[in-house]
Amino acid sequence: MNFEQFQNQSRLYVIGALEPEEVEEFEKARKKFGKKAEDFITKCYDLHEAFALSLRPAKSSAAIKDRLMAMVKAKKES
Amino acid sequence: MARSKLLSSRRSKPNKRVRITKPRGRPRRPSIAPQVEPGAPSDFELMKGIQAGDPDALSQLYDRYNGILKALILRVIHNEAEADDLLQEIFMEIWNQAKNFSAQKGKPLGWMVTLARRRAIDGLRKKQAYARAEERLQNETEQQPDAWVHNATEEEIVLSDTRTLIRKVINGLPPAQQQAIELAFFKGMSQREIAAKTNTPLGTVKTRLELGLKKIYDGLKDLRDEL
DSSP states (O other), X not given: OOHHHHHHHHHHHHTTOOOHHHHHHHHHHHHHHHHHXXXXXXXXXXXXXXXXXXXXXXXXOHHHHHHHHXXXXXXXXX | OOHHHHHHHHTOOOSSOOBOOOOOSSOOOOOOSOBOOTXXXXXXXXXXXXXXXXXXXHXXXXXXXXXXXXXXXXXXXXXXXXHHHHHHHHHHHHHHHGXXXXXXXXXXXXXXXXXXXXXXXHHHHXXXXXXXXXXXXXXXXXXXXXXXXXXXXXXXXXOOHHHHHHHHHHHTSOHHHHXXXXXXXXXXXXXXXXXXXXXXXXXXXXXXXXXXXXXXXHHHHHHHHHO
């Protein structure tokens, strides 16, 4: 696998779309390309952020935050 | 969920207006993420606060991103009440797992989205509602072949700057590529599952995903360069 192919596979990898039989070859290439590969994979995670930001934010119940903060407080005090 | 209810949830306005500005302070890789108001702590600062056990930091991070994460969860599980419950669980996990976040490995929003997506897809599968969700998805797919495209035509809705720019990139893709990415990212489907669902050869699905993701990735890079 050359680096361009690795880049294509990386974008599939970060969204979990690599098929099981592709993962092994991907991991081999990942080792082969080392830091360059890790840096590229990190950049690919921007896709996650972009997909989330492409959605219109949804409104949540105020009670959710109240419950969350109460749980955090209880955990902190325990 | 009824289509009208789904659209209604999409129409909610963000809790806080965000705008795109050039990042200030120490240089980082330019981000496509929305920038916060001047003087407000950055996401990295809030994560540091959470790591130090400061509930106020979590509260601020919640105010900033609960709408985005809820929208993501809703896109996966299509159930308002379950999305609220999951949102609460996810922020609790952010609190509990903050020590595992590393700024070297990415940005806080990316980390939170990865976590939320995984939890939402796990939740969908655990409650064995996959079949029902598929049926709903099938209906929606027939009515609106691509949800991103549909959203872009809702003129009455004011979109945030960041969303507009990102959607411009996504909307530039052929519908078949958008649909493949939608099914992979928001439904957690494998290439084989997408191929079966769309009655498309596996190789074609792979090509659509590769081309579509590359175009979005390159488009985001251009966006960052412009910013």
